[in-house]
Amino acid sequence: MVSPARMGIVRGRITHTGGKTMKRMMKGFVVAGALVVGSTAFAAEKATAHKGFVVPSDEKALLERLHYANQQEIKQGELAQQNSQNPDVKAFAEQMVRQHTEADQKLLAYTQTKKVKLTDTPKPMDDAEKKAMAADKANLENLRVLKGEAFDSAYLAGQLGAHDAVLGKLAAGNQAIDGDPQLGALITEVTKNVAQHRQHVYALLGKTGPEGAVGGAGASGTNMGTPAPAPAQPAPAPAPTQPRK
Structure with missing residues (x-):
């Protein structure tokens, strides 16, 4: 998945307060599957409540960020198919390449x-x-030079963090949208897809944890890439006392 700073919402307008343009953007989240970009405005009173998210001032700027995010995901997925030695990671990467390619094709068709x-x-x-x-x-x-287990750990950790960030930003965007049922339904669908991808990554980290073929975080999400210490062995029981003769 794309880095958290790149994630974003579908469409927004600038608002003006005190003569100054207030921009809010969620940088480039990727729709895995259908990608539809509407012309819905964000409610100004809601948008200003979501600090840290900036919306490009024009549609072209936003579309470029969505295209950029798709391309980043495709490049990472292609690297995973080359540099990973784990069949599960390769299968996940193939899914991401395929879905983000489809999403980008829909985006370019829209443009x-x-x-x-x-x-x-x-x-x-x-x-x-x-x-x-x-x-x-x-x-x-960094991903280009990593191979095998080291690559899988870095790739999956980045994917998990990115999906967590997207889910938070989608929730914020859902609150900021004002009165477009189509866009609201799209974000609901995207949220479902992103949550499924996040669970897929989490499951992969569990399968490829300390006891699997790849160093990574298990279900607890700790000690990525570092095998868990072996449990302490119990001390031998003392020999029974012999009765005195």
Whole structure:
């Protein structure tokens, strides 16, 4: 999954307070499956309550971030298919590549109807987004050099954190949407899909934990990549006392 700083909501408008534009964006969450971008506005009084989320000021900027997020997920999934030695991780990566490819195709088809041409890498809106994109690049380069168990641990840990962040941002977006049943239904569907993906990652971490083939967090989510210490062995029982003759 894409890094948490890149996740986002489908569509939003800017609001104006005291002559200053207040931007809110949830950076690039990816729809695994159908991707529909509407023209719904966010209610200003709700949007201002969700600090830390910025909405691009125009539709093209948002669509570019969704496209960018899809491409990042596809690249990570392709690396997982190459660098992982675990069949379960490979199967998950194949699913992510396939679903994000489908999502991106739907996104690009939508942009054609709007006569909008997207760039692969959006121009950062601010320093925070610039740093997030730099972190994305560094994470991808790190995954390129990892192999086997080390790759699986890094890849799955990133996927789990990213899905957790998306779920939180989708919940915030659901509150911010004002009066579009179609978009509300879409976010509900996406939330369900993201939750399923998150559970899939969590199950993989459990299967590939200290007792599996790959170092990773088990069900408790602790000690990723470090085998659990062996349980202490009980002390031998004392020999029975011999009666005196």
